[in-house]
Amino acid sequence: MSATYNPMELMICCAARLLENGRTVAVGTGAPCAAAMLAQRTHAPDLVVFFESGGVGPQLPTMPISVGDSRTFYRGIMATSMADVMETCQRGMMDYTFLGGAQIDAFGNLNSTMIGKDYKKPKIRLPGSGGANDLASFCWRILVLTNHDKRRFVEKVDFLTTPGYLTGPGAREAAGLAPGTGPYRVITDLAIMGYHDQTKRMEVLSLHPGVTMEQVQSNTGFAITAHGQLATTLAPTESELRILREEVDPHRYIIGRA
Amino acid sequence: MSTPLRNGDGPLYADPSANRAREFFHTKPRSMTDKLMSVKDAVARLIKDGEYLAVGGFGADRLPSAVCHEIVRQNPQNLTLAGHTATHDFQILAAGNLTGRGKLIARVDAAYIVGLEARGLSPHARRVMESGEVESTEWSNYSLAVRFKAAAMGLPFLPMRSMLGTDTFKKSPCKEIVCPYSGEKLLAVPACYPDVGVIHVHEADRYGNCRIRGTSVADFDLARASKKLIVTCERLIPNDDIRGDPTRTLIPFFCVDAVCEVPFGSYPGNMPYEYFSDEEHLHQWLEAEADEAEYKKFIDKYIFGVSDFSEYLQLSGGLPRLQKLRQEEFLLNRGK
Secondary structure, three states: OOOOOOHHHHHHHHHHHHOOOOOEEEOOOOHHHHHHHHHHHOOOOOOEEEOOOOEEOOOOOOOOOOOOOHHHHOOOOEEOEHHHHHHHHHOOOOOEEEEOOOEEOOOOOEEOOEEOOOOOOOOEEOOOOOOHHHHHHHOOEEEEEOOOOOOOEOOOOOOOOEOOOOOOOOHHHHHOOOOOOEEEEEEOOOEEEEEOOOOOOEEEEEEOOOOOHHHHHHOOOOOOEEEEEEEEOOOOOHHHHHHHHHHHOOOOOOHHHO | OOOOOOEOOOOOOOOOOHHHHHHHHHHOOOOOOOOEOOHHHHHHHHOOOOOEEEEOOEOOEOOOHHHHHHHHHHOOOOEEEEEOOOOHHHHHHHHHEOOOOOEOEEEEEEOOOOEEOEOOEOHHHHHHHHOOOOEEEEOOHHHHHHHHHHHHOOOOEEEEOOOOOOHHHHOOOOEEEEOOOOOOEEEEEEOOOOOEEEEEEEEEOOOOOEEOOOOOEOHHHHHHHOOEEEEEEEEEOOHHHHHHOHHHOOEOHHHOOEEEEOOOOOOOOEEOOOEOOOHHHHHHHHHHHOOHHHHHHHHHHHHHOOOOHHHHHHHOOHHHHHHHHHHHHOOOOOOO
């Protein structure tokens, strides 16, 4: 029965399953967009997709290349402004967002600004926040889809671009960020992680088929524990894979990267 | 429970004073005069050394490419740039730095720079930012949009709720404040009144009344916040068309200082309902940048070797290429 699939296909399926029907999600291009499209074609037909450039509720005909290109509002319900989309988030109407970065720490803080020690002369200058800091501040649940390796999962980010739980419990609220918001899940090619209720540190919820806890730890730059009895991530179903391959990403732009 | 109020330690590049902005807008012409001119004239007349420049659209989407190219050719020095969703626009303008022509960009308010989204990072833009010759402060896309909104409202600042608690805040000039009504902690972002804004639209009349189709990104506010505004349009339309359906006007003429008709003016970017982005050309640009000598040849050919944007379009494949991109925009070549 078990279908063959690659790690990217598994990650997209895991992400799609987390998106409940009748909710709102702010996405970028790439894997998050594929996850939203898959969710809409399976259990969540009424999931409303937003792009930060102003596209609302598109019927995505193909994968957008840019977060602002014309696919992001193709047959949408509204083509509006960035402020309107971000203010919808700031008002508390955005349930999920997907973010990424060059580095992530145990509290889910993200770096997409620079690698190095000297801000004035960075070793590598990266784009910066873009809309990530805004979305991470405003949306109820932050999801991260990324490959799992030690360069990315670090003890301390070189630059804290985008807020996770900052320094731990209560830190977001003390900083003035909206209560009840924050990191929710991290989906990698090895596991699905959440955050401990009390400590707000990342913890493993389920391991992908064939992956061990030792493997996760050796690819993580900070100490990571398992949440109770570790589950095994459900493999993609035949039907998820068919929709993903035939309808969502027929040119294998995203799933071909694995 | 809550920590003491903090200030970011980054410098503030644009004067947020609402009173000084009013003094400027008091003198801005309001008569419906003909503002049609060439891109060359618009850049020569309206962009001066040391000014603050903001570019509309979303990176390579509805991008005023022709003006970006012309700025690099005319080479004003020491500009401050609003790095708002700045992808291909930043990449074009960075050709004025570290290429033996002085320093076009001196400072940048960075929300998104250096990258071209999923296409990758621009090697030359990275060289420029990593050299240390450009000063920067950090922002988010929405906080820069709110800075334009504050200016459009004629205010010196607005409160908002992101950037709090992060290094993005620390490297900005923002301040934390407490709401006088609810007691909630907020971020105060200073208004940004750019000296010059540049926006590409679908249609404009010769006075500068503009229409767009698709998302407006931050352009409603940017148009109103800018002291001087250059508009390029795909098509000139008669003023009667504007008056026949005023609900469609995004930018009124009294915000606008120059109107330039530039068909395919967002190339190689996407123009909604007109043509899709030329991904091949954008990738060639990125590839050329990897090697400094190749990059010099590339910009000598595509920017410095042409006298205007129509020559650049011709060099990039001309009408047949643009017709292909129109078909792609209309999804006519799916599965082929």
